[in-house]
Amino acid sequence: MAKAHNTIYKTSAGEVVYGMMAEFATPADTFHAAEKIRDSGYKKWDVYSPFMIHGIDEAMGLKNSRLPLAVGLIGLTGAAVGFGFQYWVATRGFGTVVQGKPLGAWQAFIPVTFEIGVLFTAFTALLAMLAFNLLPMWYHPLMKKERFLRVSDDRFVICIESRDPNFDSKKTWSLLEGAKGYNVQLVEE
Amino acid sequence: MSVIHPDELNAKRLTGVLGLDRPQAIDARTGDGTLIDDPAKRAPLVLNGRSFHDITNIVCGYVEEKPGGWWLVALGLAAMLAGIGTLMIVYLLVTGVGVWGLNNRVDWAWDITNFVFWIGIGHAGTLISAILCILKQKWRTSINRAAEAMTIFAVICAGTFPGIHVGRIWFIWMVFPIPNSNGIWPNFKSPLLWDVFAVSTYFTVSLLFWYMGMIPDMATLRDRAVGRLRASTSGPTVLPFLRLRVDQLRAWIYGFLALGWRFSSRHWREYEKAYLLLAGVSTPLVLSVHSIVSFDFATSILPGWHTTIFPPYFVAGAIFGGFAMVLLLMIPARELYPNMKDLITLRHLENMAKILLVTGSMVGFSYAMEFFIAWYSGNRYEADVFVFNRLVPPFLAGPDGRYAPYWWAYWTMIFCNVVSPQVFWFRGCRVSPLWIFVVSCFITVGMWFERFVIIVTSLHRAFLPGQWGMFYPTPVDILTFVGTCGIFLFLFLLFLKFLPAFAMSEIKNVTPAASPHEDH
Numbered sequence: 268m269a270k271a272h273n274t275i276y277k278t279s280a281g282e283v284v285y286g287m288m289a290e291f292a293t294p295a296d297t298f299h300a301a302e303k304i305r306d307s308g309y310k311k312w313d314v315y316s317p318f319m320i321h322g323i324d325e326a327m328g329l330k331n332s333r334l335p336l337a338v339g340l341i342g343l344t345g346a347a348v349g350f351g352f353q354y355w356v357a358t359r360g361f362g363t364v365v366q367g368k369p370l371g372a373w374q375a376f377i378p379v380t381f382e383i384g385v386l387f388t389a390f391t392a393l394l395a396m397l398a399f400n401l402l403p404m405w406y407h408p409l410m411k412k413e414r415f416l417r418v419s420d421d422r423f424v425i426c427i428e429s430r431d432p433n434f435d436s437k438k439t440w441s442l443l444e445g446a447k448g449y450n451v452q453l454v455e456e
Numbered sequence: 457m458s459v460i461h462p463d464e465l466n467a468k469r470l471t472g473v474l475g476l477d478r479p480q481a482i483d484a485r486t487g488d489g490t491l492i493d494d495p496a497k498r499a500p501l502v503l504n505g506r507s508f509h510d511i512t513n514i515v516c517g518y519v520e521e522k523p524g525g526w527w528l529v530a531l532g533l534a535a536m537l538a539g540i541g542t543l544m545i546v547y548l549l550v551t552g553v554g555v556w557g558l559n560n561r562v563d564w565a566w567d568i569t570n571f572v573f574w575i576g577i578g579h580a581g582t583l584i585s586a587i588l589c590i591l592k593q594k595w596r597t598s599i600n601r602a603a604e605a606m607t608i609f610a611v612i613c614a615g616t617f618p619g620i621h622v623g624r625i626w627f628i629w630m631v632f633p634i635p636n637s638n639g640i641w642p643n644f645k646s647p648l649l650w651d652v653f654a655v656s657t658y659f660t661v662s663l664l665f666w667y668m669g670m671i672p673d674m675a676t677l678r679d680r681a682v683g684r685l686r687a688s689t690s691g692p693t694v695l696p697f698l699r700l701r702v703d704q705l706r707a708w709i710y711g712f713l714a715l716g717w718r719f720s721s722r723h724w725r726e727y728e729k730a731y732l733l734l735a736g737v738s739t740p741l742v743l744s745v746h747s748i749v750s751f752d753f754a755t756s757i758l759p760g761w762h763t764t765i766f767p768p769y770f771v772a773g774a775i776f777g778g779f780a781m782v783l784l785l786m787i788p789a790r791e792l793y794p795n796m797k798d799l800i801t802l803r804h805l806e807n808m809a810k811i812l813l814v815t816g817s818m819v820g821f822s823y824a825m826e827f828f829i830a831w832y833s834g835n836r837y838e839a840d841v842f843v844f845n846r847l848v849p850p851f852l853a854g855p856d857g858r859y860a861p862y863w864w865a866y867w868t869m870i871f872c873n874v875v876s877p878q879v880f881w882f883r884g885c886r887v888s889p890l891w892i893f894v895v896s897c898f899i900t901v902g903m904w905f906e907r908f909v910i911i912v913t914s915l916h917r918a919f920l921p922g923q924w925g926m927f928y929p930t931p932v933d934i935l936t937f938v939g940t941c942g943i944f945l946f947l948f949l950l951f952l953k954f955l956p957a958f959a960m961s962e963i964k965n966v967t968p969a970a971s972p973h974e975d976h
Contacts, residue, residue: 294969314720315718318961319721361640389738390664393730405716
């Protein structure tokens with residue numbers, strides 16, 4: 268059985284530690300460091316990079332995203348609702364006979380059904396992306412770090428959180444340094 | 457690949473080894489070095505060996521630094537035109553559609569011509585951002601942001617016209633799917649209603665796509681502003697007497713819009729998935745929008761409109777006209793902004809010139825096919841439309857003296873859309889920004905005339921001679937159209953100044969340094 272992990276790390280000044288971050292010089296260094304950290308069994312950690320490094324999700328051992336499923340389901344629901352609504356309007360709401368065809372001639376409803384499906388899909392794609400990422404979140408401990416700001420430019424950072432069961436101030440430090448990380452430092456909450 | 461440590465690179469730049477402003481070497485064979493014909497060699501997408509930091513500095517510089525004097529002049533001019541256009545719209549709304557030149561015979565004229573023209577312009581932006589994304593065309597990364605912005609502004613201009621052409625503007629709410637006071641619902645079997653859904657969905661989805669693409673780049677702008685705020689206590693203020701720093705304003709506004717993006721890979725993974733899904737749905741969406749616009753015409757029985765070729769013909773024409781507009785905007789921008797030539801290379805322009813050639817030829821084929829079907833169908837009215845409505849100039853009038861009153865519009869369209877892009881068969885024209893710019897001007901004019909020919913020329917000679925009449929634009933017609941050009945340009949200039957005009961994170965990702973594998 269896994270050991271309950273409830274240690275709260277504090278800096279010498281008494282501040283609660285969020286995690287430990289290290290910088291990396293290149294995408295390749297970051298990639299290999301991610302593989303090492305994944306293989307060391309860490310779970311609560313993240314790679315920060317100015318763009319998505321190709322294949323980093325595998326290097327981090329992330330499972331497949333469930334975003335497409337959510338988007339697909341809601342998109343199809345939207346299309347179904349759009350079709351049902353048009354059918355109801357044409358048959359019950361206010362029937363207009365066009366070119367002698369039955370009131371519920373469904374072929375004419377396809378363009379709008381498609382558009383509504385696309386509309387739902389697009390909104391879901393954006394909103395589900397934000398929801399899955401817990402955004403918007405305008406504050407984060409890392410944002411206080413001077414050196415972290417450069418991630419949005421050209422730096423690569425890996426941060427291992429202190430709430431990870433494997434987190435250990437010495438071992439994690441040496442793991443990050445051993446993986447070509449530099450400027451290893453603690454991040455205060 | 458040897459990698460320079462970022463700090464080392466910075467140190468070099470500080471000692472002047474690598475400056476931000478580097479002149480481009482132009483070579484007769486490969487242009488700026490990107491026009492490589494050898495398929496085994498990959499042409500660079502970013503020139504001058506720009507680092508990630510250079511790309512950030514160049515793109516953020518457009519936002520953070522004062523623009524050249526031309527920007528304010530152009531903005532003022534655009535604002536003036538936009539103001540005139542707005543006045544014309546107000547005049548129309550308070551007076552009635554009688555201030556336009558359309559009449560009982562030609563009851564759709566410049567309003568719908570301009571609508572189709574502008575909505576078509578938008579299609580190139582979506583093509584670049586969605587279809588080229590799915591096709592993994594990496595060169596799209598340096599033009600997609602501006603092209604998407606162009607899409608949104610063009611759709612704003614387009615949406616204005618159906619909105620204001622209804623005559624009794626207070627009934628415009630009837631286009632929405634709600635019943636009126638008599639319990640009457642809109643007719644979902646009408647292409648005009650499909651159009652409402654298509655255009656509003658297109659606008660919304662384009663806006664979402666554009667905004668989502670900008671989230672990481674706005675986070676970069678936020679972080680730079682925050683960095684400067686932390687580094688020093690002084691800096692330019694909003695106004696001399698308003699002691700709020702510009703960087704503070706940037707940190708708030710871009711920070712709010714960036715939603716707290718922190719470049720996490722766990723976030724990037726969902727982001728890339730969502731981006732791909734948006735590209736995936738935008739692809740059929742963009743094809744559907746102009747198809748549905750063409751249904752407004754194709755489902756009627758009017759000769760010249762009642763054609764099954766319309767949907768593909770309209771879509772090809774939209775992409776054709778839209779790419780011409782992208783080039784009209786980006787070629788001058790590339791000359792006016794420092795270092796933009798490193799991001800938009802000659803190869804980008806050449807690729808777009810090739811797309812103009814292909815889509816222009818598709819449009820030309822459609823024109824020819826209309827004639828073929830008019831003859832092959834044996835439909836007299838159809839044949840009459842094409843010969844005596846469009847083709848025959850007065851000096852070639854038949855024995856009965858009949859000719860096409862709008863022959864000049866038709867031949868302008870043929871020259872601009874079919875003949876002019878053929879110069880791109882020659883490499884010299886394809887790689888010359890000047891030639892591309894001139895041809896793009898022709899194409900933009902030609903695509904406007906195409907819609908004019910389809911709408912006005914078909915309407916002005918309907919089945920019965922009693923329905924025959926001419927259309928003459930009034931000054932209000934003309935100034936409203938000019939006004940929308942002003943609105944479009946005004947919005948685009950604001951975009952260049954205040955939003956990241958290039959997708960920085962995407963451009964960084966296509967540079968060689970972004971590869972996580974050393975052997976590349």
